[in-house]
Each structure stands twice: as C-alpha cells, then as structure tokens.
C-alpha cells in the first residue's frame with residue numbers, strides 16, 4: 001500500500017486536495033469501508049484525504065425547516081441523539097441497527113452514503129424522510145435529493161473532487177408515525193437482507209400521507225409514489241395494507257446474494273411492508 005496521507009484542517013484545504021488529486025485520491029472518514037478495501041487491494045489510491053481534522057463536519061443542528069446532519073457524525077451519535085429520537089425516530093432506529101456498537105462508534109453517515117453499499121440501513125430511512133445531500137468542491141456547492149444521489153450499485157452522483165458536507169432532513173408533518181424494520185437473514189449483527197422505512201400521517205380516521213422506502217433488497221432504496229398514494233384519504237384496513245405490501249413486492253426488482261435469493265427477498269418485502277404499516281396503523285410507533 002503506497003499512498004500519501006493528507007490531513008487538512010480546513011474545509012478549503014480538503015477541497016483543494018481533492019481538486020488537485022481528483023481520481024487518484026480517496027476521502028477517508030471513519031475508515032470502516034476504506035481500510036478494508038485497502039487491505040483487500042480493491043482500491044489503490046495514491047492519496048488519502050483524511051477529513052477527521054476538518055472542523056464542524058459532525059453537527060446535528062435543528063433549523064425551523066428541518067435538521068442538518070454533518071457527514072462526520074458517527075452513527076452511534078445519531079442513534080443516541082435526543083433530537084433525532086424525538087423528531088425522526090426511524091432514523092435513530094436505522095442507525096442503531098447498523099452492525100454492532102464498535103462499528104457504529106466509528107462509521108460516519110457521510111461514509112455510509114458515499115459508499116452506496118446496497119446492503120445498508122440509513123439510506124432507506126433517509127429516502128423515506130426526503131433527505132437531501134449537499135456536495136461541495138472548489139467549484140461550489142450543490143444540493144442533491146437522495147434519490148438522485150444514489151445512482152446504483154456502489155455508485156453515487158458525487159464527482160471525484162466533491163465532499164459531502166451536509167445531509168438535510170425536511171421537517172415531517174407534526175404527529176407523523178414512523179418506523180424502520182430491518183430484516184436480517186443470517187446473524188444478529190449482519191447487514192440487512194431487506195430494510196423497510198415507513199412514515200404515515202393520520203387524520204381523524206384516515207391516513208393523510210404515506211411514504212414507504214424499501215432498501216437492501218435492490219440496487220438502491222426505492223419509493224413507489226403510485227402505490228403510496230393508495231393510502232391517501234383511506235383507512236388503513238388489513239386489505240389496503242395487503243394491497244400496498246403486494247404493490248411493493250410485485251414492482252421492485254430484487255437482487256440475489258448470500259443473504260437471500262431474489263424470490264425470497266420479494267416475499268420478505270411483502271411481509272415487512274405489511275408489518276411496518278400495521279405497526280403505524282396500530283399506533284405502536
């Protein structure tokens with residue numbers, strides 16, 4: 001392993017390093033993915049740009065329109081944040097389900113998103129929440145909705161010289177209920193076989209808004225607005241929940257890996273979308 005380690009202590013320093021070294025450089029945050037890839041010789045950057053000394057990248061900041069989270073925020077801090085637990089409990093749930101506590105104490109949110117491993121938990125919760133990613137380079141900053149940021153298998157919309165500098169979650173409808181169901185098919189600390197994030201707002205007797213994201217079973221987490229809209233203005237009966245669960249199971253192209261076949265994952269999507277909506281309807285979340 002022959003690389004130069006740069007440790008800029010300012011955001012402009014980090015961006016200049018990336019602008020200078022481009023494709024040859026790799027950003028290093030918590031290192032839980034990068035170090036493994038280096039050891040296994042899956043990547044061979046000539047420069048590692050560690051962003052650990054860049055100040056103010058680990059914020060969890062409430063603003064009137066929503067919540068800003070810094071990319072260096074570790075997943076353990078997100079799991080334990082009282083603001084996230086109160087305002088976006090499914091995100092605290094999803095972060096709390098990642099690997100084990102040693103991983104969560106090291107892994108950052110920005111690293112999790114930039115890695116774009118399909119078998120991840122936080123991106124599914126963030127998609128349901130309508131999150132946006134800010135990417136910054138010497139050329140300026142741009143905001144990317146998460147559905148456009150996650151392009152495919154281990155692929156994002158980030159340019160080689162761009163850093164994630166913020167993740168924004170817009171405020172949810174007051175009183176919304178939300179949950180994240182991670183299904184693990186192997187061990188208790190495993191990555192997800194499927195992940196389902198669901199958010200529902202209710203009126204007197206009916207559901208006024210529903211958002212459901214499914215991840216880990218497919219290349220990138222997915223929402224199906226046409227299926228979600230079946231719930232709008234309706235009571236969430238067992239029949240309707242079954243129809244929505246079937247809509248997700250039938251429409252998502254599932255993948256096959258060591259955690260389950262494509263056919264099995266389709267069934268697990270049906271089961272877990274159903275369970276998530278049942279939980280929300282019954283007021284358990």
Ligand SMILES: Cc1cc2nc3c(=O)[nH]c(=O)nc-3n(C[C@H](O)[C@H](O)[C@H](O)COP(=O)(O)OP(=O)(O)OC[C@H]3O[C@@H](n4cnc5c(N)ncnc54)[C@H](O)[C@@H]3O)c2cc1C
Nearest residue numbers: 029030031032033034099107108110111112114120121164
């Ligand atoms: C044993 C184990 C179990 C795991 N289990 C789970 C699980 O159950 N669920 C789950 O979701 N994840 C799981 N993970 C993945 C883990 O969450 C990620 O590896 C971690 O979040 C990556 O963050 P990091 O800070 O370590 O990133 P790094 O390893 O430092 O970087 C990862 C990638 O992101 C890039 N990067 C990092 N920060 C930025 C930034 N700000 N801007 C641009 N690019 C950036 C790096 O260049 C690299 O390409 C597991 C990992 C391990 C090792």
